[in-house]
Amino acid sequence: FDLENALRFALMRSELFLEFQPRVDTSSRKIIATEALMRWRRPDGEVCLPDVFIPIAETSGLILGMGNWVLKEACRACKAWQHGPLKGVSVSVNISQVQFVRDNFLSFVMESLRETGLPPHLLELELTESMLMEPSESIQQRIAGLSALGVKLSIDDFGTGFSSLAYLRRFAIDTLKIDRSFVMHMTDDPEDASVIHAIIALAISLGKRVVAEGVETVQQATQLAALGCHEMQGHWLGRPGDVGQLAQLARHGT
């Protein structure tokens, strides 16, 4: 409850900020996308991570205001970096279920693009598998509407939810992000390696892009490249950081 109150003030006092983690092309090793990750700098200077505050933000409804702030701020940042070494690099934003099901979600995405001037194809929304399980008519229309705007859609933590191959065909999903729990053990656990192999093959055969998350070692990167995984994200490529750190990586490589 205390944390909920503090979070309420966080919104008003501009204590939230974004970090960006690079997503690199597997063969060129160049940054082609980034993931925006929300951070909360407490008044005492300590930085609180989303695993701690997102659940509270979701149950309290504060995620709506915070999520809208993240969306617009990510669009603003991405638009601004189109003039420097990060030209062409897109931004992806994690979308909470609570946010996604709201009637005004589509119009807020449109407003964010219009106000910031970010070209729609440079914005990606990270959805979760659970949002696409037995979606209502209105959710299906929302996905179609987002896709018609030209915004990219990805499925985060892919492989951990209740995937249905039917929805992957049916919906305008551009990218699958393989959950890092599979990547973590892929070089010593043949079953996890098989899951990764299957997800990459599935994505390629459906004409979708595939990103491996949580890549921490050169061995994982080598194996992912051999499997044809399009993009990689993880500490081995770059930790979440500010735009300056991203630009540094863009200039000097990962």
Ligand code: G
């Ligand atoms: O100031 P700016 O245009 O970035 O704010 C956009 C909206 O997001 C405003 O309504 C602001 O109140 C809201 N907002 C929510 N949380 C934050 C935050 O942590 N920092 C900032 N700057 N704005 C926030």
Ligand code: G
């Ligand atoms: O960044 P790590 O940075 O600790 O993030 C932990 C979790 O919090 C991840 O599951 C990530 O998807 C989620 N997360 C990070 N930023 C946001 C955000 O802006 N909105 C939502 N809904 N989730 C976020």
Ligand code: G
């Ligand atoms: O659920 P989502 O995929 O949005 O989670 C992103 C989270 O993963 C963030 O907390 C981010 O800091 C974390 N992360 C990114 N790369 C790595 C990595 O290589 N290893 C680990 N353990 N976490 C990572």
Ligand code: MN
């Ligand atoms: Mn994510």
Ligand code: NA
């Ligand atoms: Na993930």
